[in-house]
Amino acid sequence: MRSMSRLAILCFAVAVLVAPVTAQQRAGEQGVLSNSGRLLLSYSSELVPVQINTIHNWVLHVELSTGEVVENAQISLAGGMTEHDHGLPTAPRMTRYLGDGDYLMEGVRFHMNGRWVVTVQVDYGELSDSVVFELEI
């Protein structure tokens, strides 16, 4: 029985270690504070886990750190791989506000495995702020 428990723990540990969704992605999905600390952004990807060479969409959820959703903000997105000194292979952009603080970002694609940085710029009234998501693909 004890060995079964150990086996279960081992299997869980292995599953966590090899899980395709990385810790950075989980952080991005749960929410990351903006540079000023006033916004909390999270994303969900149409493609799970995020993979290379497939164009897809993200939904960005934007709320104030106090919990109120941010409606009708201007959102832009840029990114790249600092290790290889290049940007994203596409030019994703926000195409629609979906309501309830959700924004549709179309045209996301990654073309190399490795560490990516995605910076989301939010302009909302007087507030101009950004959030950096890190992904290991």
Next chain:
Amino acid sequence: MRTTRLWPILVILFGVGTGAGGLYLGSAWLDDREQNQPWTEQELATIRSLWLASLAPLSPDPTNAVADEPDAARLGHRLFFDQRLSSNGQVACSNCHQPERYFTDGLPVSVGVGKVTRNSMTLVGAAYSPWYFWDGRKDSLWSQATGPLENGLEHGSNRLQIARLIAGDSGYRRLYESLFGELPDLTDAERFPQRAGPLPDTVLNSAWEEMTEPDRVAISTIFTNVGKALAAYQRLLMPGPSRFDDYAAEVLTAAAEKVSVDSFSGLERAGLRLFIGRGQCVNCHNGPLFTNNDFHNTGSLSAPGQLPSRGRSAAIHLLMEDPFNCLGAFSDDERHSCAEVRFMKTGDELVGAHRTPSLRNVSRTAPYMHAGQLASLEDVVDQYNNAANSMIGHNEAQPLDLSDSDKEALVAFLGTLDGPIALDPDWLVAGPTQKLPGTR
């Protein structure tokens, strides 16, 4: 005296002997080192990602309503080998995309009616790419197929000539009309000149401009339908398993069963390890087709006598102005989803960038790079190892500091990517086609 004369010979023999012994020991050492170095979990994941069995099924092409129609593939197959699709009756698609050369031509730059400035890219697996040509100035396989037909240096043909060929050949006409509906009556010479097209040639262009807009659309529709049939054929051209794929299958099974695999030599294993590691090749040559089909400036020198190619940066406006792009009226995608075009990257990063070619069968498709500047794989590895500053734009590649044996190993590994084309041989030669893949 005799002994004195023998000394040089003895020294040479000793040198040759120790040299050979050194080479042997080096090779044996490499084998031992590789044998004792298991693949890490991350390396195995990368090997799996390159394995042909990981290739996803080909997605439908919404811009081409006949993309997966068997009769369209049959029509495209016949057209692909037909030299009547040219101004001099001597140039077919298969001139520059020769099946026996893995659908390339073995030349630095291709020769059709004239000499072009680009190396012929393989068509095998091309259907997976969102972009075509080295600079990606086309966004679908069918639109790509129309380009060379009316290029003055390639087929040198024109839209009226192509339409008349389809209408005048009973076999073509039957297949065409079964797929696309009735052809217009081209016998009215007032409406339809013998030769015409929207081309730099003033005579052909004048004749084209004199036609009515509906007639021009009717002819362009035939022309693009020919492209769509050619694309339906080219969607069948897929790579078969290579020795690398056999090794990947073995090593991925062995990783689970903890047994050793030795179907690769030590040199080939070392090459694979470099390819997915320190050599950084897998950054761009990723996935089961060994390409991300994207654009990179890797510091390729210009071809002798030519200015450096601006690559992708010069192709963006060509793509957007092309009436045959996926946003245009000749696309069958009524929703014009066209995500790759609508969210296409532009900007300085694309200066001097060219599309990553597939490496499957790369040892059979020399010479290399967009203008065939590099004759051998050794030259290619040297270029990436040195990673000199780009003539224009910014070279993404970094010097690799590979040793001579590293370079030898990489080339040995690339040789394991040779494999057959996964298609009945009847489809790889001119002539009537009897069977489709997967049918009996």
